[in-house]
Amino acid sequence: MQLKNFIHVRSRGFVFGYVPKVACTNWKSIFRLLEGQPDPLNPRLAHDRQAGGLTYLDTLAPAQAQALLDDADVPKYGFVRNPYSRALSGYLNKVERFNHPEGQASEVHFRQVHAGIRQWHARRGREIDAVGFGEFLAFVEGAPQHPWAQDEHWLPQHQLIAPDRVHFDFIGRFERLQADAAELLQRMRCDAPFPTREAIRFPGSGTDEKVAQHYTPECAAAVRRIYARDFELLGYDPEDAPA
Known part of the structure; x- marks a missing residue:
């Protein structure tokens, strides 16, 4: 906690x-x-x-x-x-965009996270130019005590x-x-409507539309291992993996 x-x-x-x-x-x-x-x-x-x-x-x-x-x-x-959805959303919003030149100009911290994941793989003999969803999950699972693996966006x-x-x-x-x-x-005794993405100027990462593009059986298995306790405590079915 x-x-x-x-x-x-x-x-x-x-x-x-x-x-x-x-x-x-x-x-x-x-x-x-x-x-x-x-x-x-x-x-x-x-x-x-x-x-x-x-x-x-x-x-x-x-x-x-x-x-x-x-x-x-x-x-x-x-x-x-x-x-399954949250892990992909965290990756898309905070890591994947630094695979592209237009994503390099902002958020120094997550640009460093992206570089650090690449370096983690390089130390294990695998040079990667871009951090795919599988490489991201491998880092989170393989270095669970690393501060970047414990980032609250995917912890x-x-x-x-x-x-x-x-x-x-x-x-x-x-x-x-x-x-x-x-x-x-x-x-909460709140009469105001729940804010839309447009109201708070939050573009979203389009996670639902990108599930098929990023999820493989290996990625689904990694999420089941990393988030096993979440599946158990929060009542989500680990076998209901993205297609």
Whole structure:
């Protein structure tokens, strides 16, 4: 469990465990709206821990943070995603685009991640010019303790929000985003609509349209191994692999 992935929305008295690549920009925008922050749909501010105006549990005293998680009167909410889809989304959004010249100009950190994965393979006798989905998964599985393999955009969800240790009152699913977001907004006493990608200026990675292009039986097997505990705890079927 990572306390930095839990947000206490003081105005409504609940705690939300967020998972990157599971509409977290949308949810943070909603929380900023509920907390009365200016320009709530600004995606940069949504992820700015200093200027965004949200209360992350790792910024509280450890005893206070744990008390919020343990208090049955404090509702706990979260959203999760099928590991097959989330792993590919993380790869497409943060790694794959650096295979192309037009993706080289921004985000120094993930450009370094891309180069580091190539170097990891080179040290094992395999020179690659581009990081394919299989090479990405091989790195995540083969170097699990490396800081880049533990990036929150593809770290197993149970390691972020610990559904086996935190009692969640509601966990929505990305695959039922429209219906589950509507129910959760009602629980949060929020009258605002769930932000669209256009509203938060988030283009998305087109994961659903690219599944067949990237998934091989070997990639599916790697995801089953890497995210075995997620499949178990979150109730997704590991045998329902992308075609």
